[in-house]
Amino acid sequence: MSVSDLPQGVLVGRAKLDGFDYPRIVTVRDGQLVDITARGMATVRDIAESGRAAEHVKTAPGRAVGDINAVMANALEGKPELPQLLTPIDLQALKASGVTFVVSLLERVIEEQARGDNSRADALRTEILDLIGTDLSQLVPGSDAAMKVKAALIEKGVWSQYLEVGIGPDAEIFTKGQPMSAVGHGAEVGLHPISNWNNPEPEVALLVTSKGEIIGATLGNDVNLRDVEGRSALLLGKAKDNNASASLGPFVRLFDGEFSLETIKQAEVALRVEGTDGFVLEGQSNMAQISRTPESLVAATVGDHHQYPDGLVLYLGTMFAPVKDRDGTGKGFTHKLGDVVSISTPTLGTLTNRVNLSTKCPPWTYGTSHLLRDLAQANLL
Template sequence: MLVGRVWRAGKPAGPSVVAIRSDGVFDLSATVPTMADLCNAPDPTGLARNTPGERIGALQDVIGDLLAPVDLQALKAAGVTFAVSLLERLIEEHAKGDPARAEQVRGELNSIIGADVSAIKPGSPEAEALKKTLMARGAWSPYLEVGIGPYAEIFTKAPPMAAVGYGAEIGIRPDSDWNNPEPEVTLIVSAKGRIVGATLGNDVNLRDIEGRSALLLGIAKDNNASCALGPFIRLFDATFSLDDVRRAKVDLEVTGPDQFRLRGSSDLSKISRDPTDLVAQAMSAHQYPDGMALMTGTLFAPTEPRKPGGTGFTHMVGDLVSIRSPKLGTLTNKVAHCDRVPPWTFGTGALMRNLAARGLLR
């Protein structure tokens, strides 16, 4: 059961919640004006499946009008949820954001840590013992705290309504020289904390900026068009469940205007914290009345040099980024500088006024 959002032409034009069916794309907005309404329903799958809706065409007719498949939901992300991503964050921190020092630091950290971090359960007695050892050696870090400590790193990736969808440009800051895509499974969570489905996400990361200081996370993560979600939400039903999410494999391919090609993958079965734990921590002391989209982190951290003799991977304007997973489809975006992509102007207030003008608010 696939649902999404499409920008429909008309007077006035505006976004519509749609269901993707074998016989076409159906507008459900007369029943559920926002995706938050649908995902907060007692039975989102049944509502999406059984609402007749207005047929607006075949999928190929609307593919160019797809939007991010969430609207009012909070856009959250979990970081340092894989051992590989933990090590890469440590490398960024110790290299002070300088990609030229990354390989040297990588070797130094491997000798200092001296343990298979992937085998350590966060918050366990073994994790606490490793923490004490590393602190005694002066090697403790905020990234280790969230990587193997009891509390997960949960941050706001972008404001609601700011994510871009399939086919849109995705943004990096022009003053970043070391950055990469982060292909992730994204959980769709109701206001009550129930995971109702999943989609794909790209949690773009500016490694040089975050590496200078963990306190620069907001600048490194939340920029215009730096969050892509889509193409659709796959709702849970008899054919797709949370166990499918736990086993999901996500492949990534970057094809550059310089003929460079990068491939990688992320395997959610290797995550250090279960998706239900991440949701519980995200909602432990906060309410999200419109629900949330929670990006779960990635195993993928590219280190392959982009140029002969180079110091590692970084994006180039014009890169085509494709994130694929067999049960969630393909999310494709082209990289641009965030000050050159279309500005974000359609926020929550604009959505409410638009729905009211279309007679969809009750």
Template sequence: ASAIRERLEARVGGSIRGVVPGTPEAAALKQALIDDGLWSQYLEVAIGPDAEVFTKAPVLATVGADADIGIRSDSTWNNPEPEIALLVDNRGKTVGAMLGNDVNLRDFEGRSALLLGKAKDNNASCSLGPLVRLFDDSFTIDDVRTAQVALRIEGEDGYVLEGASNMAEISRDPLDLVRQTLSEHQYPDGFALFLGTLFAPVQDRDDPGRGFTHKINDIVSIESAKLGRLVNRVVTSRDAAPWQTGIGALMTNLAQRGLLETKK
């Protein structure tokens, strides 16, 4: 990897880490990678003009701290993705942040880009928590830009994996991701936006060369100094508590408690 990086930096000029997505320098790097047979769909969204923006979970389908998180029962290669998520209101203003786990099925996603929805959106496959920290004088978007996000996975088999993601090295600025998300879409109720991760689990768990994958009852802890610690247990999406409280159930609950007023 170091040799490839040095060769590309010599051809492109400057540090690869310093390349700004969507710029002429990024286009030159892309061409160099294509020439060397190293281009991929992941690099396209990392340094190309368009960020990767997709729907991770429907409204009210996300689980919180200490809940079970789900992986598909037919997935054999999967991993957590420790991230920070921004809270954006219905006016497009970024108002706070929290931790999240963008659970990923690498076997489904890697097989075809068209399977991204199946790889990302399953029962209990998205967790957020343990709190929402609103922006104020003591906590700003700059704290998000420089945050360290730590990950620890503990298995019943005694396996332990630790990793980290440095937000300062993410290729796209958090507010640029918000801008791209809102450029062609409206969110009248606001949204939570995952910002991505640098964490890639390459440590073998079982067979050499097979890398990491979850096992049932793994405990996943995601932590950042100013956002607390988010802990979840891994189960299959079939075994996780079913998602039953949708928008209809929410409206029914509010009506039963007399919290819906009709304008006269």
């Protein structure tokens, strides 16, 4: 990845730098990765809550710590002498919204009907599409028209909990992981070893303040275990929240005069999976096809009903549910260890990770308490 692949806007992130035991706050200026860590602004949380995040990142004093081309090229190699990008958020809650695109809605119904058995997916896909069709895209969730479709589907005997959150009045919002548990660009992403049917979920994720203000966006991989969730939606935690199962990065791009939520609403998010077996999977997710607005998803997450004093990051969901056969006709897609997953869009750059088992990825050992102790010892709080 070259610097030309990065957007030219206001970028903020975190990096592991030689000589420091704790993450440093970084931005990109003139082709250089620049350390802007400062007392009182030593976390992305503090910058986000300042009320002037973009202005601070643009004007904060800093020192160049590496050529951004070299840093990005080193992402999967992890040479210790070069800065290693970390997830670009820290103390924020990790939240996610599900079933926000019609294509993925249909795949969730198929998972449920298959009871997690991917060998049944192909036949079920044909059967379900014959019953309910594919054009639910014009339905506004919770509207009178959507409720009529719901009633018709119940009558046909194909109503599903996924259809409930896909076209019903209430959005699916869940906790993807704990603060400080996400991984960043270049890191391994983890699959629970019990899973035999899984996939990446390329998404845009919003940076939201404690007041519910959306101030920026990044890319995310909401790693999913289709067989586990397909067995029961009550296993969502086991399907979604495992070591290294949440990836974000490479940077948060903060909203300014040239980049806004309206830009995000038109984003085309591309996915590429490259396997060590030579398999290549490509697809795209068009944010214009989302069935619930980003604002409504944020409102369903934070408000009078639920507060997040350190803010949050919200995955917006994906329309991409891979069905390309990998190991034979009708077997569909599932990950293999060593897959390299790249998620990209021109306004946010490219997030790349390599797939491993969650039990083999580096364990999560550096949490909130460790960060606060380190920042206190460095006199940065």
